[in-house]
Amino acid sequence: MRLASIHFFPVKSTAGHDVQEAEVHPWGLAGDRRxxxxxxxxxxxxxxxxxxxxxxxxxxxxxxxxxxxxxxxxxxxxxxxxxxxxxxxxxxxxxxxxxxxxxxxxxxxxxxxxxxxxLDDPTRRPVNPVYGRPEDRVSLADGYPLLLASATSLALLNEWVAQTAAEHGEEAPAPLPMSRFRPNVVVEGGAAFAEDEWKRVRIGGVDFRVTKGCDRCVMTTVDTATYRKGKEPIRTLSRHRKWDGKVWFGINLIPDTPGRIAVGDPVTVL
Known part of the structure; x- marks a missing residue:
C-alpha cells in the first residue's frame, strides 16, 4: 500500500487543501483544524x-x-x-x-x-479517554488527531451506491469523491475495508495507533460543489456498513511518533 493523498483543513468544516507532504504532530497534521x-x-x-x-x-x-x-x-x-x-x-x-x-x-x-x-495551545484538548492515553491530545477535529480513508474502500462503496440507485429506479449517480469524507490521509492498495481490522499502521516513518472506526453523519451527504444535501452515502452505508446504531467509513489515528509524511510513502500494517 502507499499514501495516495494528504489533506488538511485550517478551519473546521471549511474547504480543505491537498498537499504533497505534511508534518505530523501529536495532535494532528500541522495546520489542521486549529x-x-x-x-x-x-x-x-x-x-x-x-x-x-x-x-x-x-x-x-x-x-x-x-x-x-x-x-x-x-x-x-x-x-x-x-x-x-x-x-x-x-x-x-x-x-x-x-x-x-x-x-x-x-x-x-x-x-x-x-x-x-x-486554538492557540494544541496540547490543551485531550482525546476521549476511552480510546486514548492520558497524554494524547487533539486539535479541533471531531475526536482524534487524524482520519484515514481507503481509496479501495471508496471504490467499493461507489459500486454499492450505483446498485442502490438501480434498485430504486434512479439515474446512475456520479461516483462520490473522497472529499465527502474529509480524511487527512488516503491510502491506496489492499482489500476494501481491510482497515477495519488494523490496530497499528506506519506511514513512511511515522507510527500510528488505530483508535476506532469513524462513524459518519449527515455532513457526508453534502455535495461539495453545490452545497446541497442528498441521500448518499448514508443510505447505502446503512445497508452495508451499519452496526452499533451507526454507519462507518474510515478509521481514526493517534500518532505515536512525530515526523513527516509525503504522498507516495509506503503504508505498512503493524
Whole structure:
C-alpha cells in the first residue's frame, strides 16, 4: 500500500487543501483544524447544519489566516489575545477569539451570528479517554488527531451506491469523491475495508495507533460543489456498513511518533 493523498483543513468544516507532504504532530497534521466557527453563545457551527461553510477557503500564513469567499473581499485574520470557552461536541475548550471583523465576515456568509476562534495551545484538548492515553491530545477535529480513508474502500462503496440507485429506479449517480469524507490521509492498495481490522499502521516513518472506526453523519451527504444535501452515502452505508446504531467509513489515528509524511510513502500494517 502507499499514501495516495494528504489533506488538511485550517478551519473546521471549511474547504480543505491537498498537499504533497505534511508534518505530523501529536495532535494532528500541522495546520489542521486549529480554527473553528461558533454562534454567539460559543456553540459549535459546522457544515452539518450550515453547508455554506464548505465554500469558505482558509489560507494559513504563520499564525495569520486569510478567508476567501465570493460573498465578500478576502479577509486577513490575526488572532487576538482574549480567551473564551467554546463547546466542541459537549466538551469545553479554551480558545482565542479572532475579533469582530472575522465575526462580521462569517456572519454575512452564513446569514446568522458567527464568530471565529483559534486554538492557540494544541496540547490543551485531550482525546476521549476511552480510546486514548492520558497524554494524547487533539486539535479541533471531531475526536482524534487524524482520519484515514481507503481509496479501495471508496471504490467499493461507489459500486454499492450505483446498485442502490438501480434498485430504486434512479439515474446512475456520479461516483462520490473522497472529499465527502474529509480524511487527512488516503491510502491506496489492499482489500476494501481491510482497515477495519488494523490496530497499528506506519506511514513512511511515522507510527500510528488505530483508535476506532469513524462513524459518519449527515455532513457526508453534502455535495461539495453545490452545497446541497442528498441521500448518499448514508443510505447505502446503512445497508452495508451499519452496526452499533451507526454507519462507518474510515478509521481514526493517534500518532505515536512525530515526523513527516509525503504522498507516495509506503503504508505498512503493524
Amino acid at each position: 480554527y473553528l466557527v461558533t454562534d454567539e453563545r460559543g456553540e459549535l457551527i459546522t457544515a452539518r447544519e450550515q453547508p455554506l461553510l464548505l465554500s469558505c477557503v482558509a489560507e494559513l500564513d504563520g499564525d495569520a489566516l486569510t478567508l476567501t469567499r465570493p460573498h465578500a473581499a478576502p479577509l486577513r485574520v490575526t488572532p487576538g489575545t482574549g480567551r473564551s470557552t467554546v463547546t466542541v461536541w459537549g466538551t469545553p475548550v479554551e480558545v482565542t477569539d479572532c475579533g469582530d471583523d472575522a465575526a462580521a465576515w462569517l456572519s454575512a456568509l452564513l446569514g446568522r451570528p458567527a464568530r471565529l476562534h483559534w
